[in-house]
Amino acid sequence: MIYNKHTEKEYRIYYYIDDRGRRPVEDYIKEQTLKERAKIFDFIFFLRDNNGYLDEPYSRHIKDKIRELRIDFSRNRHRIMCFTFTGEKIILLSAFTKRTEKTPQKEINKAINSYNDFLTNKQKYD
Numbered sequence: 495m496i497y498n499k500h501t502e503k504e505y506r507i508y509y510y511i512d513d514r515g516r517r518p519v520e521d522y523i524k525e526q527t528l529k530e531r532a533k534i535f536d537f538i539f540f541l542r543d544n545n546g547y548l549d550e551p552y553s554r555h556i557k558d559k560i561r562e563l564r565i566d567f568s569r570n571r572h573r574i575m576c577f578t579f580t581g582e583k584i585i586l587l588s589a590f591t592k593r594t595e596k597t598p599q600k601e602i603n604k605a606i607n608s609y610n611d612f613l614t615n616k617q618k619y620d
Contacts, residue, residue: 505542505582508619510608518608519574522589530567537565538574538586546578560587560605562597573597575605583619585612 509517523534541548541563554562556575565572571592578584587608590601612619 505545505578505584507538507542507584507586510585510587510612511618512608513611519586519589522574526572530570530572533567534565534572534574537563541576542584545582546576546584556597556602557606558609560602560609573601575601575608577609579612579616579619585609585619587612 509520511517523531526534537552540552547553547561548563551564553564556562559577559579560575561577563574563576565574572589573592574589575587576584577587587605588601590598592598
């Protein structure tokens with residue numbers, strides 16, 4: 495969990511936890527270079543500081559409550575699927591490096607499945 499102590503409404507960042515106890519976004523970030531991790535965290539903090547919502551070009555609506563956080567670094571186009579939940583929670587669902595013009599349906603489906611799993615098991619995040 496990542497905290498912001500400088501705002502009245504404290505939005506918190508949570509990594510989605512799958513049924514095996516893994517945190518896909520955290521694992522993805524750990525695989526990146528130090529500079530890429532720094533930029534990814536800058537964007538996550540920017541999202542948090544803006545109460546979980548950013549307009550284009552920083553994020554894009556995907557489906558329902560799911561948005562795509564867009565982080566471009568050199569030739570890498572990092573994407574983090576996320577949504578904002580009641581209680582000032584921002585849930586980071588999944589992450590990938592975008593290699594095509596359109597967001598791959600496989601990645602959208604993965605985010606939707608993680609979103610639905612979160613709703614079923616939201617008590618893990620209290």
